Amino acid sequence: MNYTLHQLKIFLKISETQSITKASEELHLTQPAVSIQLKNFQDQFSIPLTEVVGRKLFITDFGKEIAEAAEKILNEVYAINYKTLFHEGQLAGRMKISVVSTGKYVIPYFLSEFMKEHPGIDLIMDVTNKTKVVESLAQNEVDFALVSVLPKKMKINRVELMENKLFFVGPSAMSLKNINDGKKLFEELPLIFREQGSATRGAMENFITRNRFSIRKKMELTSNEAVKQAVLAGLGSSIMPLIGIKNELNNGDLQIIPVKGLPIITTWNLVWLSSKNLSPAAKAFLEHIEKAKTKIIDEKFNWFGDY
Template identity: 65%
Template sequence: MNYTLHQLQIFLKIAEKESITKASEELHLTQPAVSIQLKNFQDQFPIPLTEVIGRKLYITDFGKEIAIAAQKIVDEVNQITYKTNAYQGQLSGVLKISVVSTGKYIIPYFLSDFMKQHEGVDLILDVTNKERVVHSLEDNTVDFSLVSVLPKHLQVEKTKLMENQLFLVGNTSESFPKKKYKTAMLTELPLIYREKGSGTRHTMEKYIEQNDIPVRKKMELTSNEAVKQAVIAGLGYSIMPLIGIRNDLEAGRLQIIPVQGFPIKSIWNLIWLKNKKFSPVAQAFLKYVKENKDHIIKNKFNILND
């Protein structure tokens, strides 16, 4: 066998995405280039690594075993790089963070300068819903998680990043001239929800339950961006974090509807398992966040305080 590290990395990405198209996008390669490397890799094995049913690519059981072995090889190669950098006095290693979907508007600003200062650090950032974020933390597969709703069943430590404000929003086709509406108006509006497991949905349902509001659930969508586009299109209204809609408010695509009790406020927290043993990279990142968060918030998020 004469497979290359490059082929292992490409196969791992295909196995992760179960798609040559998605793998090529993430690897910044053309689809033909990825397909050729997969074929060259496959030619070295007598058993299929993948199979196509309909138009869907699946990883075979044998392929999954090879992917596990390939990941171990890639990890060991990365360790060589990290150890070399460490001997040269550079901070080196992997920083793993899981982030709830609306946190994608926040976490890059807390990572940008840190990553520029430490070129030997690799970042694995998983953006998903709250349920999966908590699972990754519980399984100890990440260093940190960014959430606005703290998990109750885990012992975690945290550092506060910034305030999270949620508003009732709609598109701009209708006028809401009153300075403040009663919460009862929510019973008249078709509401668009995030999927179960979302932190935004949890906050939204908690507010509705506390105020005993009978609401009309119009639809359920699996991302904040999908909810936002549905609201812009006039399919309904939703309760959304300000951090994810500020550009649409400025552009006049969305409007905040003034309702008693809004904004709903929570806190974005960077959390980690209690008694977790940090790698040097994780320790350095936490120190960086604590020392620089006030400066980052002031310079990058001052519009939220206007």
């Protein structure tokens, strides 16, 4: 057999995503390139690694075994690389962070300088909703999680990063004539929600329940970007995190609609299990955060104070 580490990496990613399209996106390769490597890898086995049912890709039982073996092989390769870098005097290793979807507008700024200073560290960052982030933390699958709502019934340590503000937002072209209070806003304007399990969805529902608003109509979308595009298109309004709409506010495409009780203010927290045995890379990142977070907030998020 003449399979390569590159093929092992591609097949492992395909097995994780169960999609050639998603694997190509995460690996920053074209779909044809991934498909060719999968075919070349499959040609070395007499037993199918994948099967397609109803246009959906599935990994066979044999393929799952090969994927497990591939992961072990790649982990050993990473370990060799990290040991080499360590002996050369560089900090090295892998660091995994699970981030709630709106956190993708926050965490890169806290990582940027750190990653430049330590090129031997490989970063794996999963961006998903709050429920899945908490699950990955509870199962010890990640070093850190970035959340705006602290997980309950879990012993964690945390570092506060910055405020998270949520406002009621609509398209700038929307007229608010004859709608002069929050109750009418929520009863007469179509509302757009995030999916169940989202912290933004939870904050929005709590606000509506607390104020006993009746809602006229709702649409449910699975990402803040999707919600933003729907609001921009005039499909409705929503309670949205300020962090993700800076450009649209500056361009005049969106407007913040004043509502009593808003904004909802929470805090972005970097959290980890209290029992977690942090790697040298993870410990170094915490040290970087403690030293640099004030400067990062002042330089990158000083516009927050304008709202």
